[in-house]
Amino acid sequence: MDTAELKTQILQVIGAIPAGRVSTYGDVARRAGLPNHARYVGTVLKNLPTGSRIPWHRVINGRGEIAFPLGSDKWHQQQSRLQREGICFQGERVPLRRYRW
DNA sequence: GGTATGACAGAGT
DNA sequence: CACTCTGCCATAC
Numbered sequence: 792m793d794t795a796e797l798k799t800q801i802l803q804v805i806g807a808i809p810a811g812r813v814s815t816y817g818d819v820a821r822r823a824g825l826p827n828h829a830r831y832v833g834t835v836l837k838n839l840p841t842g843s844r845i846p847w848h849r850v851i852n853g854r855g856e857i858a859f860p861l862g863s864d865k866w867h868q869q870q871s872r873l874q875r876e877g878i879c880f881q882g883e884r885v886p887l888r889r890y891r892w
Numbered sequence: 893g894g895t896a897t898g899a900c901a902g903a904g905t
Numbered sequence: 906c907a908c909t910c911t912g913c914c915a916t917a918c
Contacts, residue, residue, distance in 0.1 A: 794915070794916095797915090815900085815901085816899075816900050816901080817900065817901055817902090820900090820901095827901090827912085827913050827914070828900095828913080828914065828915085829900040829901055829913080829914095830897095830898060830899090830900050830901090830913065830914065830915080831898095831900090831913090831914060831915055831916095832899080832900080833898065833899040833900065834898070834899080834914090834915060834916070835899095835915095836899055837898080837899060838916095847899085850899075851899090852899080852900065852901085853900070853901055853902085854901095857899085858899035858900080859899065865899085869899090894918105895917105895918085896916100896917085896918085897915105897916080897917080897918100898914105898915100898916090900912105900913085900914105901911100901912085901913090902910105902911090902912090903909105903910090903911085903912105904908105904909085904910080904911100905907100905908085905909075905910095
């Protein structure tokens with residue numbers, strides 16, 4: 792299985808995350824059948840073409856935090872997208888117990 | 893083909 | 906809890 796397929800596999804899993812729920816990099820990797828590829832999930836999202844309709848904002852880290860530097864443009868963008876879907880933040884983090892897919 | 897980097901995770905302290 | 910340390914693995918140099 793080459794990397795192009797892994798990428799497709801990962802994107803499909805992300806695309807399946809329902810609105811109003813979130814998943815983590817590790818979860819996405821596992822659901823894609825690729826344990827230990829959490830970092831790769833991030834790499835794939837980074838190279839995503841702008842305007843892609845992949846719900847990348849529903850992917851956060853295992854501590855319920857947005858993976859971008861706090862206060863950065865990307866951070867705000869992701870946060871508002873999540874809130875727009877009804878996800879409430881506890882400070883700077885999302886309570887996974889409640890929203891984890 | 894080393895070496896460093898990163899939208900990470902889990903165990904340990 | 907929060908913080909550090911280590912393992913991971915595709916990519917970019």
